[in-house]
Amino acid sequence: MxxxxxxxxxxxxxxxxxxxxxxxxxxxxxxxMYIGSGDFEIQGKRILSLVQSYTHLQPHHHVLDVGCGIGRFAIPLTSFLSTNGTYEGFDIVKTGIDWCKKHITPSYPHFNFSHIDLNNTLYNTATKAKAEQFKFPYSKSYFDIVVLTSVFTHMMPNDVANYIEQISDVLKPKGMCYATFFLFNKQENFSSTERSFQFSYDYGDYRLLDKKVKEANIAFDEAFIHSLAEKHQLSIKHSIKGWWRGIEKTDKIDFQDIIVFEKRNQLS
Incomplete structure (x- = not known):
């Protein structure tokens, strides 16, 4: 609706x-446009700039965009990624994927978009298929970079656990994953200064903004995310707090918190 x-x-x-x-x-x-806020084009360029700053993204890389929406990150990436590289994006909202297939892929055939029909209380209630059971349809150790912007903020813990496992599976050794979260630390007893982001409903490893629409916005305990990374051979290279907390905005941070993971070498 x-x-x-x-x-x-x-x-x-x-x-x-x-x-x-x-x-x-x-x-x-x-x-x-059904994702994010602010100017769509400016936000897309900002995401690309942040990914470039915190990962080793190169024009020849193979890039996976999880929850690609209607091309917010893909569109500016078309000016950076060469034809030696490839882009794969998937999303659970079909209208966004259809638009990208029609308006991006014809001019950039190395950009591919897929609709994945999974249940989400915010974006897609028409199916019962669960994200916690979804296996990424890509070859093992294929991608250099995986990007998720405002995806884990709309997923329950079991779904996040599965996606982190899948990301580790499709990343090359030393490949990197740029992901955004709402994070809290139990020791800090943290509360955002933003009235609309209080996450009042505490369930231990995660907190909800809205009890009725659970996946509207979800915050995770940092320790929970760190434990998933450790379990699935991912090292945390960067952890950057976002301005949703009320901290000063700069060009090197985003509204949400950023974590950059790196896939460990097989022998490490």
């Missing part, structure tokens, strides 16, 4: 943009 409401609200603006020729064909209409 919220997709329909957004489409209707922005329809007049999207029509005017089309009539005036103001819309970049590589940017989806406002009514179709």
């Amino acid at each position: 919220r997709y329909i409401v957004r489409y209707v609200v922005y329809l007049p603006i999207d029509i005017m943009d089309r009539l005036k020729g103001n819309r970049n064909k590589m940017i989806p209409p406002r009514g179709m």
